[in-house]
Amino acid sequence: MHIRRLSTDNRMSQAVIHRDTVYLAGQVGESMEAGIEQQTLETLQEIERLLVDAGSNKEHILSVTIYLKDIERDFAGMNAVWDRWLSAGVAPARATVEAGMCESDILVEMSVIAAVAEQ
Template sequence: MSIRRLRTEARYSEIVIHNGTVYLAGQLDEHHSAGIEAQTRETLASIDRMLAEAGTDKTRILSVTIFLKDMATDFAGMNAVWDSWVPKGAAPARATVEAKLYSPDVLVEMTVIAALP
């Protein structure tokens, strides 16, 4: 089986496709200067773009891992945006954890595994 890597840099690839499955590197708001709702919207928009580039979409997401800077502060706001983004009947498996992210301004990061059509 071949492995396709898209948007490859020295340390990682943004998208890896193997055996009908798409793996996205951690997605986040590039500007990370706004609050949790705005950062979540931008993160999800990035996921939409990456999935489209890989040839799939959010209805085919299998699993998402969400990393939040602060569960107590950010969980409800992230979920409000998430709930309006996830297609009805197509909610993926999901884990949400609190994590120290690479910059103090980053409030949310998400990794995604999706199926190709």
């Protein structure tokens, strides 16, 4: 059984590929001082980059779990960016929950499972 890991350190890998499935660690944006829209955009850009590195893309996302620091305040702003980013007809299974974040400035984190793109 072959397992490939990307961007690995002692604690975690940013992506793990097993057979035809890609598992991404929770991803966040870089601009911690930014609002929900910018953090969401940066998070999605990082997800897209990791998926490409793993042999997949956003059209192959199977499932995403979205963690929001304040779901009441940020759900609409996050969804506005998500809706523009995601192509029509390929919406994955999705859950969105409110969660405590490991750093106080993080507003959104996303964890993704995707299929490897057919080659």
